[in-house]
Amino acid sequence: MAQQNIYDNNDFFNNFMDIREDNLNFNDIIETPIILSMMPDLKGKRILDLGCGMGQHAKQYVRMGASYVLGIDISEKMLSFARENNSAENIEYRRLPFERIEEINKKFDVVTSSLAFDYVEDFYMLIKRIHNLLNEGGTLVFSMSHPLSTAYDGTYDRYTRLENGERIYANLRNYNKEGIRKIKWVVDDYELYHRKISTLINSMVKSGFNIEECQESKVPEDISKKYPERFGGVMHQPDFIFFRCKKQSSKRFREV
Template sequence: MNRQILYDNQDFFDGYFALRNQDINYNDLLEQPAMAELLPNLSGKAVLDLGCGFGQNCKDFVCRGAKRVVGVDISEKMLSVAKDKSAAPEIQYRNMSMTDIASMDETFDFVYSSLAFHYVEDFSKLMTDIYNLLAPNGMLLFSQEHPIPTATIDGLGHYNKDENGIPVSYTFSNYSQSGKREIHWFIDGVVKFHRPMGELLTAVARAGFTIEVVCEPTPKDWAVKKLPAIAKEFIKPSFLIVQARKKA
């Protein structure tokens, strides 16, 4: 099931919407704080958000001083919420696939993406397309699911627990076998694409980027206090964050 059908599937959309609206979730406790720490100064900048979803980050970029923000998402349902809840004069939302951004005749200072690139099959092309849209010295910042949890072909990687039910290790397989993964997440048939770390980072570098930061975020003390179970992130990371820059 491609990303457009996935996020416009009502059962999936309802489940995902409920997840993101919970007071305590991995995005707000782990991924988003780590991404925020790596944001550049956006004052007066043009920003492209790929897979913008509900538009919260687009609105945040405007609050941080961005002069223009383009939010791209393939899901009409997601963009409907974004236009309603995260609108601003500086933001333009576009219903398109991030695989089609080569058609955009624009230049951006900053390209951002949160947890969307693992849905893209041709990652190398995506990196090249983004590089071509960036102004000299422009920055790319993206997060995606970490290659460890995406590795196992049936999606059934799992934690191993001690006699007290405490996770102590994580079992996975097929790490070096890149390609399509079809799993159950709210609904059956969710398609993602697994890439080992070396393949992924090499694609970023070969597109022309200088890789500045590679982050596998672990929870802060405040996050563990809010959700003690998140401490298992010290065993196995859920997210990968990459900050890269186009040469001046």
């Protein structure tokens, strides 16, 4: 399976860090409050954080009572940041791509991932492998870019705007055409995978998960009114989608 490690590219990493240091970044304003609200009780739980990046979520899960967190990521730069800034004695950071998580010889109560599954080519295979790593009754909670957003292929304007710049429609093309998208984001040739909502749902259901909750990104009204240029699009098109699902079956899936 193809793997991309753009976070170890110097330009990308530096630009990404600038975005994250901005107080109004989408991760802190939109993603983190929603995913934390969807977490089960983490007290005494063993957590696996896939694509842990800078480790701030791992640290938060320890604050919420997790007994152990394993954060994995493909990027050495992200992991170095995590080790320097978000360490704890019960957090372990390991360099490993999602495509090889079957090598982890541990079981977890909760597997989570924030905005990292956009980079996985074979989503169904990933979800099946996560199912195998969970204890019976364990929970998967994740966020990723919303399919209405990942459909964008860079060849048209994302929004139709009034002359004053106000966004009045989100534009959509080729939603039904799944696969890789190369767009300009942080760098010119950023790559991610677009999948339909039905593909996400069916991958969880076929793997033996029971979907308990789905959320789509939203912004508190006072914030979107105060910063219309930054958050004005969220009303028309959610940037992120979130799922919480529970492992239902002990059946082990064999690789084909």
